Amino acid sequence: MASAALTLSLLFSGINYGQIANNLPHPESVVPVAKSMGITRIKLYDADPHVLKAFANTGVEFVVGLGNEYLSDVADPNSKKALSWVKSNVQCYLPATKISYIAVGNEVLTSNDSSSLSPYLLPAMENIHTALISLNLHRQVTVTTPHSLAVLDVSYPPSAAVFRRDIAKKLACILDFHCKVGSPFLINAYPYFAYKADPKRVPLDFVLFEGSGIVDSGSGLHYDNMFYAQIDAVNSAVEKMGYAGKVKLQISETGWPSKGDTDEPGATPENACKYNGNLLKLLNQNKGTPMRPEMNFNVYVFALFNENKKPGPTSERNFGLLKPDGTPVYNLGFNLTGLGSGGSSGGGGGGGGSSDGTMPSVSLPGGNPPNGYLSINDGVSAIICH
Secondary structure, eight states: HHHHHHHHHTTTTTOOOOOSSSSSOHHHHHHHHHHHOOOOEEEEESSSHHHHHHTSSSSSEEEEEEEEGGGHHHOOOOOOHHHHHHHHHHHGTTTEEEEEEEESSSSSSGGGGGGHHHHHHHHHHHHHHHHHHTTTTTTTOOOOOEGGGGGGEOSSGGGGGGGOOHHHHHHHHHHHHHHHTTOOOOEOOOOOHHHHOOTTTHHHHHHHTOOOEETTTTOEESSSSSHEEEEEEEHHHHHHHHTTTSEEEEEEEEEEOSSOOTTTOOOOOHHHHHHHHHHHHHHHOOOOOOSTTTTOOOEEEEESBTTTTTTSSSGOOOOSSSSSTTTTTSSSSSOOOOSOOOOOOOOOOOOOTTTTTTSSOOOOOOOOOOOOOOOOOOOOOOEEEE
C-alpha cells in the first residue's frame, strides 16, 4: 500500500532532472526508472537532446530551460536567436516528446547577477513566445520563469506577504505576461532553507509536515506545515498586486537534502525521507492550501539524482532521491526498475548542443540564495524511512 500511494502521488506531480554531474546514467537508462516511479512530468534546466530523445513517445511532459547566459541574446528584438533556439530546442522534438513549458532563466530577479540580467528577462520571455506564435506552437507550449522566495519582502504571516519593492514593477509586468499567454507563475519553495537559517526558532516538525502548526494572525487560517505557508505567502503577494485568480501558481522546486556540512542542521536521510514522503502523501490528498483550498497545483520535487559537480555546500550535491547508480538514497517505498546497460552519460553539465550547433543549452544549478526564505518563529509520519 505504501508504494502504491507514493506512486499515485507522483502521478500528480513531477521531478527536477538536473545533470551537473559526471557519473549519471545515460538518459535512455533513466526512462524505465522514471516510469517505475510513476513520474509523468520532468523539469530540465536546459534542453538536453539526449533526454528529450530518450523520452520520446513516453507521454512524459517536459519543462525545458533556457539558461540565464542566453537571456541577452534572446532578448534582442532585432535578432532571430529566439526563433533559432525554439526551432533547435523545442520544435524538432515535437510531437514525439511532449514539451509543454519553456522556463526562461532561473531565479533571475534574485540571482547574484540580477542587476545585469533582469532587464533582459521579460523581453526574452516575450521573444520566445513570439517565436512560438510564428511556428504555431503557442497553443501547446507556453513560456514562464522560476523565482525563488527571495522575491518576497515580507513573508510571514502568509496574509501579510508582499513582493520586494525594488522588483515589484518587474514582477507586475511578468504577471501581466502570464495573464496574456496563460502560463503559470513558478516558485521554488524550500522549507529546508528556513530551518537551516534558524534551527533554534523554526520547529523541525513544522517543516517536515509533522507539527501541530501555526495560526496566521492576519487571516485566522491554520497552517500545519511550512510548505503551504510559503505557497500562501506567494498567493498573498500576487493578490496584493491585483492578480488574484488570474494567474496559476506552480511549485517548480522543493525538496530536502540527505547530507550536509556541519553547519547545515537537518540535512539527513531520515529528514529527507520524512519531508519528501510526507509531501507526496499531502499531494496525494489533492487538496489546496488554507488560503486557496480549491487550488490545483503541480509540484516538481528536487531532484531525481544526486549531482556530484554542483558548487556550494555539501547539501547542494545531495538533494537527489536516487544515487547515480539508480538505487534510492532512502526508501520512499518505490518498486524501482533498475538501470539498464545504457552506461554513464559522462557529462559534467548535462547539456548537449542544439541540433544546428548554435547556442547550446547548458544546465544550471538548481541552488538558491541563502536568504529570503520564509522563516516562521511561532510555534502523518513518512511512509517508509530507513
